Amino acid sequence: MLSLKSKYRTHTCGELTEKNVGETVTLSGWVHRKRDHGSLLFVDLRDNYGITQCVFDGGDENLEKIHPESVIKITGTVVARDKEAINDKLPTGHIEIKSGKWEVLTNADVLPFQVFGDDDVPEDLRYQYRFLDLRREKLHKNILMRNKIIKWLRDQMWEMGFSEFQTPLLTADSPEGARCFLVPSRLHHGKFYALPQAPQMFKQLLQVSGFDRYFQIAPCFRDEDLRADRLLEFYQLDLEMSFVDLPDVQAVGEELLPKLIKTFVPDAIVSDEVPHISFDDAMLKYGCDKPDMRNPILISDVTEIFRGSDFGIFANAIENGAVVRAVPAPKSSDKPRSWFDKLGDYAVKELGLGGLGYIVFAEEAKGPVAKKLDEARIAKLHEIAGDNSSLFFICDEEEKAAKAAGKLRNKLGEDLGLINPKEFKFCWVDNFPFFERNEEDGSIQMTHNPFSYPIATLEELDTKDPLTIKAAQFDMVMNGIEICSGGLRNYNPEVMLKCFNIAGYDVENVKKNFAGLYTSFQYGAPPHGGCAFGIDRLVCEIVGEPAVREVVAFPANQRGQDLLMGSPNEVSEQQLRDVHIQVRKRG
RNA sequence: GGGGUGUUAGCUCAGCUGGUUUAGAGCGUCUGCCUGUCACGCAGAAGGUCGAGGGUUCGAGCCCCUUACAUCCCGCCA
Numbered sequence: 001m002l003s004l005k006s007k008y009r010t011h012t013c014g015e016l017t018e019k020n021v022g023e024t025v026t027l028s029g030w031v032h033r034k035r036d037h038g039s040l041l042f043v044d045l046r047d048n049y050g051i052t053q054c055v056f057d058g059g060d061e062n063l064e065k066i067h068p069e070s071v072i073k074i075t076g077t078v079v080a081r082d083k084e085a086i087n088d089k090l091p092t093g094h095i096e097i098k099s100g101k102w103e104v105l106t107n108a109d110v111l112p113f114q115v116f117g118d119d120d121v122p123e124d125l126r127y128q129y130r131f132l133d134l135r136r137e138k139l140h141k142n143i144l145m146r147n148k149i150i151k152w153l154r155d156q157m158w159e160m161g162f163s164e165f166q167t168p169l170l171t172a173d174s175p176e177g178a179r180c181f182l183v184p185s186r187l188h189h190g191k192f193y194a195l196p197q198a199p200q201m202f203k204q205l206l207q208v209s210g211f212d213r214y215f216q217i218a219p220c221f222r223d224e225d226l227r228a229d230r231l232l233e234f235y236q237l238d239l240e241m242s243f244v245d246l247p248d249v250q251a252v253g254e255e256l257l258p259k260l261i262k263t264f265v266p267d268a269i270v271s272d273e274v275p276h277i278s279f280d281d282a283m284l285k286y287g288c289d290k291p292d293m294r295n296p297i298l299i300s301d302v303t304e305i306f307r308g309s310d311f312g313i314f315a316n317a318i319e320n321g322a323v324v325r326a327v328p329a330p331k332s333s334d335k336p337r338s339w340f341d342k343l344g345d346y347a348v349k350e351l352g353l354g355g356l357g358y359i360v361f362a363e364e365a366k367g368p369v370a371k372k373l374d375e376a377r378i379a380k381l382h383e384i385a386g387d388n389s390s391l392f393f394i395c396d397e398e399e400k401a402a403k404a405a406g407k408l409r410n411k412l413g414e415d416l417g418l419i420n421p422k423e424f425k426f427c428w429v430d431n432f433p434f435f436e437r438n439e440e441d442g443s444i445q446m447t448h449n450p451f452s453y454p455i456a457t458l459e460e461l462d463t464k465d466p467l468t469i470k471a472a473q474f475d476m477v478m479n480g481i482e483i484c485s486g487g488l489r490n491y492n493p494e495v496m497l498k499c500f501n502i503a504g505y506d507v508e509n510v511k512k513n514f515a516g517l518y519t520s521f522q523y524g525a526p527p528h529g530g531c532a533f534g535i536d537r538l539v540c541e542i543v544g545e546p547a548v549r550e551v552v553a554f555p556a557n558q559r560g561q562d563l564l565m566g567s568p569n570e571v572s573e574q575q576l577r578d579v580h581i582q583v584r585k586r587g
Numbered sequence: 588g589g590g591g592u593g594u595u596a597g598c599u600c601a602g603c604u605g606g607u608u609u610a611g612a613g614c615g616u617c618u619g620c621c622u623g624u625c626a627c628g629c630a631g632a633a634g635g636u637c638g639a640g641g642g643u644u645c646g647a648g649c650c651c652c653u654u655a656c657a658u659c660c661c662g663c664c665a
Contacts, residue, residue: 033625040622053625068615087625110616113598117626119614120599124657178664198665224664236665349591350660449665475665485665534665558658 004049008073008105014050018094020078025097027052028073028105030135033116036064043099045074048140051090054097069108069115069132075101127563130554142551146539149264150217153237153535156256162215162239167202169195169219174513177449178222181232184579195221195233198532200451201517203240204489207528208520215239217535226558228547229481229537233556240530246472246488249529250274250428253476253484256533261424261478264542269423274476278431283399287325287406289432292480293425295413299405300384302326302393311372314357314395324395325405326384329412333362333388340367343392346411351404357393361385369393410480423479424541430474431455435466435502446503448473450514453488453529454499461498472529483538486531493521 004012008028016025029047036042041056041064054074056063066072076099087093112128113121115135126133133139154164173180173194180194196202198220206214218238226232241249254274261270275293282289285298303323306314314324332339340358347356357369365378367390373381385391392412394405413419434454436447444466453472454461461469473487490496496518500510511518539551549555556562576582 035624035627036621037624037627038621040624042624042627044625051625055623057622059622082623085623085625089625093625110597114615117614122594122598122657125598220665222664225662227664228659230664352661482665532665 012049013045013047013052014091016052016078016092016095016097018080021080021095023078024075025078026073026075027054027097029071030115031066031068031070031072031108033068034064034066043072043074045072045097046135050092052092052095052097053087053090054099054102056099056102060102063102066104067108067110069111069135071105071108073103073105074099123557124563127555127557130564134553139550142539142543142545143553145264145543146535146551149260149539149542150235150535152260152263153256153533154217156259157215157237157239160213160252160255162213163211165203165206165211165214165216167196167199167206167216167218171196171202174201178224181221181223184581186579189580197222198236199238200449201514203238203530204451204491204517204528205520207240207242207489207491208517208523208525210242210526212242213239214241214530218532226556226560228549229540231536231548231552231555232560234548235535236532237535238530238532240528242526242528244488244527244529246430246474246529249486249488249531250474250476253428253531253533257426257476257478257483258424260538261542265424267422269420271423271425274426274428276428276430279429279433280431282429283402283406287327287402287404287409289429290475290477290480290482291406291427291429292410292413292419293427293477294419294423294479295409296330296418297328297409297413299402299409300326300328302381302384305377305380306393306395309373309377311357311369314393317395321397322395323398323401324393325401326381327392327394327405327408327412328385329390329392329416330386330418331388332390332412332416333360335390340390343408343411347394347404347408351394351407353394353396353404356408357395358390359385359393360390361387425479427477428474429477431470432473433467434469434471434473434499437467444503446499447471448487450500451489453490454495458495458498461495461502466502474531476531476533478541481537481541482534483541484531484533486529488527488529491521491525491527493518496521 008026010025011027013027013029027045029045032044032046032051034041034043039059041059043054043056043063044051045054054076074097076097078095079098081094081096111132112125113119113132115132118138121133134143157164170183170193173182173192174197178197180197183193183195185191185193199216199218203214203216216238218236219233220236221233223232224230239252258270258272261268277291279289282291284301287299301323302325303318306324307318309315318324344356347353358367359370359378359381360366361382365382370378381391392408394401394408396404433447434452435444437443438445448471455470455472456464471487474485475482476484490499497507497510536548536551540546540548543551545551554562554564561567
């Protein structure tokens with residue numbers, strides 16, 4: 001390994017121990033903290049590798065005045081600390097540097113916020129001084145962890161026989177999905193490059209090119225509104241394989257993910273099995289397409305129990321096509337009235353429901369809904385809920401009811417403490433519908449990206465109701481977070497044209513929008529499939545950060561600005577002229 | 588584009604139902620003291636257009652309206 005020694009240091013700030021006692025050493029780093037006792041001065045010196053305490057016996061007037069975060073070089077002798085003075089919190093806590101000489105390398109001004117400690121600091125200040133923020137312990141650790149995870153993932157992919165590729169960042173706008181970032185072309189008047197939303201077509205072309213197994217730690221760009229878990233530019237572990245069926249692609253995820261968590265979260269309880277859940281089942285039982293499998297609550301459809309009952313609101317709605325979904329809350333029968341009222345508020349405010357009906361199954365069935373139902377119906381509901389539980393009812397049009405029930409399931413799981421944060425559970429969600437009906441104009445459109453393969457023969461595509469056709473497409477979900485999406489690709493030009501045809505596109509359109517890929521399919525394309533893992537989100541889960549910006553060194557803020565570099569910014573008139581652009585007036 | 592929450596010292600926050608003349612505390616900064624601290628301690632000082640603008644009121648940090656900014660969510664987006 002390359003030595004870390006230089007004219008600035010003989011050791012790092014994290015490596016000296018009792019073994020080094022008596023040695024004369026030189027350290028360089030940031031003044032983390034000073035403790036001034038008059039004629040005795042302690043300086044904690046920090047670098048990437050750790051913190052070492054330096055003592056100036058007799059004090060030092062000049063050093064006392066220096067600001068924290070100034071960079072200094074200290075030469076001194078390693079001495080063992082007295083027993084009482086040992087600091088077990090530091091790896092170097094058994095020794096200290098009895099200092100002779102020191103020298104300022106660079107001075108720091110008064111800081112806009114403290115590097116030491118874990119004070120809350122406003123986001124905009126943190127971004128404006130990201131280099132200071134990155135010195136702080138938590139963020140510094142997160143970034144180093146990300147570093148290790150990416151190296152580990154890359155090693156795993158190599159071991160599994162994948163080859164690593166780079167694909168263009170200046171490419172063409174692809175017609176589906178998110179908005180692209182555009183880059184004007186200087187050489188081609190009025191034309192634009194687009195930054196890739198993902199290297200989708202390139203990785204497929206690499207399959208057609210015969211490379212068999214592709215992977216890339218790929219930057220992806222999407223010009224959409226941001227969230228805590230979304231960035232303008234983010235990274236995916238992108239992979240693609242030839243001559244595979246769905247289970248072959250999924251095997252990569254099953255091999256990779258549980259092992260990843262076990263490697264980087266030592267106290268995690270990781271379940272190796274990755275159950276398959278169909279999209280329809282996920283929407284019914286979990287109320288979303290990314291169920292958190294740690295949550296034991298299962299949603300039931302109880303439409304038939306309420307049909308024709310005396311509970312008029314539901315019975316009438318059912319006649320008009322609504323469904324009723326029941327969400328059980330285990331061991332909640334002793335909750336006070338206020339708990340139920342709060343959930344009712346939540347349902348109205350957050351879920352947009354008219355209200356939240358419920359039955360409490362204590363000694364007897366209680367609650368306003370129970371009064372309206374006969375014994376037989378109550379017995380059936382009791383069976384679903386279990387003893388000492390309550391059952392919440394959501395009645396609405398199917399998709400809305402399912403989604404609201406899913407959100408309630410998540411909230412109950414959290415509120416009732418049913419989720420163990422140390423646990424990591426996975427599942428596959430598959431059998432997504434290939435087509436869906438456009439709510440606005442009633443037309444048939446593709447649900448997923450246009451590259452996925454239908455689970456249907458050409459003949460079935462011709463004869464079956466398109467809405468019943470499923471896609472060879474899957475998501476991998478970890479603890480309720482979608483961490484991977486993939487599937488088999490549509491490599492057969494005939495099938496591809498048929499699918500586009502059903503969605504209302506003609507041959508010319510396909511040839512135009514997918515020119516390169518479509519052409520390549522005319523010359524022998526292997527059956528292929530692949531997927532992509534969201535690296536930023538994975539790192540978040542591993543280090544326990546809810547926000548993806550906490551695991552990226554230089555993220556844009558929620559408005560897509562980089563306050564440190566000042567992007568996006570205006571450019572000169574000449575630069576605009578070079579790329580043949582005129583900025584329109586606002587409004 | 589829409590909704591929730593927030594904005595008081597460099598930073599974190601308190602400030603009751605609108606009414607102690609001078610808006611408080613901790614951290615940081617500055618000055619002084621301190622030989623065993625490691626969140627060092629002690630004494631003192633500086634530091635405020637209460638985001639901005641308008642309104643209600645005898646009186647507004649607090650109530651109302653407008654607006655800016657931040658953040659989280661919906662739409663959008665894998």
